[in-house]
Amino acid sequence: MPGALDGLTVLEFAGIGPGPFACMMLADHGARVIRIERPGGAGRFGDAGNRDILNRNRERLALDLKDPDAIAQIRELARSADVLIEGFRPGVMERLGLGPEVLLADNPRLVFGRMTGWGQEGPMAPLAGHDINYIALSGALHTYGPAGGKPSFPVNAVGDFGGGGMLMAFGVLAAVFSAQQTGKGQVVDCAMVDGAAILSAMTWSFFGNGQWRDQRGVNLLDGGTHFYDTYETADGKWISLGSIEPQFYALLLERTGLKDDLAFARQMDPAAWGPLKAKVAALFATRTRDEWCALLDGTDACFAPVLSLGEAPHHPHNAARGTFVEDGGMVMPAPAPRFSGTPAPAPSLAGRS
Template identity: 65%
Template sequence: MAGPLAGINIIEFAGIGPGPFCGMMLADQGATVTVLHRPGRAPDPRLALSRSRKLVEVDLKSEEGIQKARDLVRNADGLIEGFRPGVMERLGLGPDVLLADNPNLVFGRMTGWGQYGPLAQAAGHDINYISISGALHTFGRAGDKPTPPINMIGDFGGGGMMLALGMVSALLHAKTGGSGQVVDCAMTDGSAALMAMIFDFHNVGQWKDERGVNLLDTGAHFYDTYETSDGKYISIGSIEPQFYAELREVAGLTDDHDFDAQMDPRQWSVLKDKLTVLFKTKTRDQWCALMEGTDICFAPVLSLAEAKEHPHNVERETFVEVGGHLQPAPAPRYSKTISDRPKLPG
C-alpha cells in the first residue's frame, strides 16, 4: 500500500462497526492491515469497512489459532480489537502477553464503555454510549424526544475515528523513542470529546441545556433545513451578518424588517414560519439556481443516491467504485503523498 502510513503493519481482529472503521481509516492512509477472521466468516468484500485489507483465517478457539495470532502480532506495529474487556486476556492474547512479545506494540482497544468503570461489562450500542456523554440529549427539535443521529457520533466519530487518532499518536510515540502501550478508546469518552464546543457554549451562557432552541440545533431560523415545493429539502447556515444579509437579499427579504432581529431567540419561531412558507414557493433545483455557490451558506439536502452525482463530489472524486460498489473515497487528501485507490480485501 502507498500512503503516509506505508510500512506500518496492523493486525485487526475481525469485528463490526467502529473497529473495522478504524482499520479502514488506517488502510486508506497506506498501512498494511491484516484482518484475522473466524473460519468461514471472511468480511463481506462489498463493504467499505472491509476494503484494502489482507485476510487471514484464524480459529481463536484452538491452540494453533492462538499461536498463529500471537506470531502475527509479534511482527506488527499495532493491533485493533473490539471485544468486551477481558476477552483478549481470556484468549491468552491480552496486553501483558503481547507487549511482552513485542514491546513496541500499540494495542488498540475499541469498546463502548471503556476498559473499566461501572458499565464496562454491560452490553450497549451507540445510542446508549452517547446517552451518558450528554450528546444524545442535544439532538432533536424543540419539544420532541432526543433523535439519534444514526450511529455517527458514538461508533464512528467518537469510536473508530478516535481510535485511529489514538493509534497513530501511539505509533508515533513508539517510533520516536517511546515504547508500545494500550490505547483504551471508549465511545462514551469519544462522544464527550466531540461535544467540547457545546460544553464551552453552555459554560459561558450561550447554550441552553434543552433541545431545539439554540443556534446550531435547529432553534435558529437561519440554521435549519426547509422543504421545497417538490417535497425535497435545502439547508441554510447563514450565521454571520454578511451571510445573513445575502440570504435576505437573494430571498427578497431585505424590506421585511422582522428579519432585522436575527439574533433575538424570541423571534426565531416566527421567522422560521416565514421561511418555511417562502422555501415552499420554489423547487429545490430553483433554489439551487439562486443560492448554491453563494455566500448564503446553502446546499441541497441530497439522498445517498443523489450525492454521488453532485458536480462538486464528482470533481473531487468524493465517491469511488471498489469492485463495482460505490463507496466514500479515502479522506483526507495530501499535497505530496499519493495513496493507493481502495481495493477489495483478499
Template identity: 60%
Template sequence: MHTAPPLAGLRILEMAGIGPGPFCGMMLADHGAEVIRVERPSRGGMTDPARDPLLRSRRTIVLDLKRPEAVAAVRHLAATCDGLIEGYRPGVMERLGLGPDLLLADNPRLVYGRMTGWGQTGPLADEPGHDIDYLAISGTLHALGEAGRKPNAPINLAADFGGGGMMLAFGMLAAILHVKATGEGQVVDAAMTDGSAVLSSMIWGFRAMGQWRDERGTNLLDGGAPFYDTYETADGKWIAVGAIEPQFYAALRGVMALDGSEWDTQFVPSAWPALKQELATRFKARPRDAWVAAFAGHEACIAPVLGFDEAVAHPHNVARGTFVTAGSVVQPAPAPRYSASTTVAPRMAGRTEGAAILAEAGFDADAIAALL
C-alpha cells in the same frame, strides 16, 4: 509528483469485528498501512465482505481462536506488527490468551488498540451496548433532535465512527509516534462514550459561556435558529441553510426579499419561531433546485439536501472524486488528501490470504495446513 502513502511501512493486526473497529482498520489501510484482518470461521453475520467498504484494502486470514495453535499464530503475527486493533468486550482477549500483557511482553513496541463502548474500566465496562447507548450517557444524544420532541440519534455516526473508530485511529497513530520517540508500546483505551463527549467539546464551551440551553432545538446550531436549519421545498425535497455570519445572513435576506424589520433580530431567540415559520412558508413555494439556482453566486451558505445517488452525481463531488467504485460497490473515497502522498485506491475484500500471510511470517507448509 506524489510519493508513497503516508502510513506505508506500518503493519497492523486487526481482530475482526463490526462497526468502529473495522472503520479504524479501513482508515489506516486507506492511508497506506498494511492491515491484516483475523477472522474467525464463518458463522454468518451482518456484512458481505465483498460489498462492505469498511473491510476494504486489507488481507484476511481465518483462524479458529478456540485452538491453541491458532492463538499462538496470532501471537506470532502480533510480534511482527506495529499495532493491534480489537473490539471485544473487556477481558475477552485476555481469556483467549491474547491480552496486552502477553503481547507487549512478546513485542514491547506494540500499540494495542482497544475499541469498546464504555471503556476498559468503570461500572458499565462489562455491560453490552450500542452507539445510541454510548451517545446517551455522554450527554450528546440529549442535544440532538427537534424542539419539544424526543432525542434523535444521527444514525450511528457520532459514537461508533466519529467517537469510536476515528478516535482509535488517532490514538493508534499518536501511540505509534510515541513508540518511534521512546521505543515504548502501550494500550490505547478508546471508549465511544469518551469519544462522543469529546466531539461535543464546542457545545460544552457554549454552555460555559451561557450560550447554550439544555432544551433541544432552541439553540444556534440545533435547528433553533431560522438561519441554520433545513426546510422542505415545493417538490418534497429539502434545502439546508447555514447563514450565520452577517454577510451570509444578508445574502439570505436579499435573495428571499426578507425586508421587514423583524429580520434585523437575527440573534434574538425569542424572535426565531416566527421567522422560522415564515422561512418554511417561503421555501415551500418553489422546488429545491430552483432555490439552488436562485442562490447561486450569492454566498448565502445554502445547499441542497442530497440523497446518496444524488451526492455521487453532484458536480463538486465528481470533480473532487469524493466517491469511487471498487468491485462494483460505490463508496466514499479515502480522505483526507495529501499534497505529497497518495492514498490507497480501495479494493474490496476478496478471498482469504491466510497461507501467504503465514508463509511470510515463517510458518512451514505443514503448520500452515494444520492452521487453515
C-alpha cells in the same frame, strides 16, 4: 505510489462498526492491515465481507481463536506488528492468552488498541450496548432533535464512527508516534462514550459560558434559529441553511427577497427566531429544490441542497473532487483526507495481496 502510512503493520480482530472503520482509515492510507477472521468469513454480507466497504483494502487471515496453534500464530504476527486493534468486551483477549501484558512482553513497541462502548473500566464496562446508548450517556443525544420533540440520533455516526473508529485511528497513530520516540508501546482505551463526549466539546463550551440552553432545538446550532436549519421545498425535497455570519445572512436575505422585512434585522434575538422561522419555511415551500439551487448555488449564503444517497455522488462538486469512487459495482466514499505527496491508493473491496 505508497500511501502516507506505508510501512505500518496493523493486526485487526474482525468485528463490526467502529473497529473496522478505524482499520479502514489506516488501510486506506497505505497501512498493511491483516484482518483476523473466523474460519468461513466474519463479514456481515458473506464471502468474508467482500461487499462491506468498511473491510476494504485488507489482507484476510482465517483463524480459529479456540485453537492453540492459531493463538501462537497471532503472537508471532504481533511480534513484528506496530498496532493491534480489537473490539471484544474487557477480558476476552486476556482469556485467549492475547492480552496486552503478554503481547507487549513479546513486542515492547506494540500499540494495543481496545475499542469498546463503555471502556475498559467503570461500572458499565462489562455490559452490552450500541451507539445510541453511548451517545445517550455522554449527553450528546440530549442535544439532537427538534424543540419539544424526542431526541433524534444521527444514525450511528457520532458513537460508532466519530467517537469510536475515528478516535481509535487517531489514538493508535498518536501511540505509534510515542513508541517511535520512546521505544515503548501502550494500550489505547478507546470508549465510544468518551468519544461522543469529546465530539461535543464546542457544545460544552457554549453551555459552560451560558450561551447554550440545556434543551433541544432552541440554540444556535441545533435548529433553534431561522438561519441554521433545514426547510422543505415545494416538491417535497429539502434544503439546508447555515447563514450565521452577518454578511452571509445579509446575502441570504437579499437573494431570497427578505431584506425589506425589518423583522429579519433581529437575527440574534431568540425571541424572534420562532416567528422568523415560520416566515422562512413558508418562503422555501413556494419553489422547488432545484429552483432554490438556481437562485442560491454559487453564493456565500451558506446554502446546500439536502441530497439523498443516490444523488450525492453525482453532484458536480462531489464529482469534481472524486468524493465517491466505485469498485466492484459498489459506490463508496473515497479515502479522506487528501495528501499532496502520498495520495491514498485506490480502494479495493477485494482486499490487498
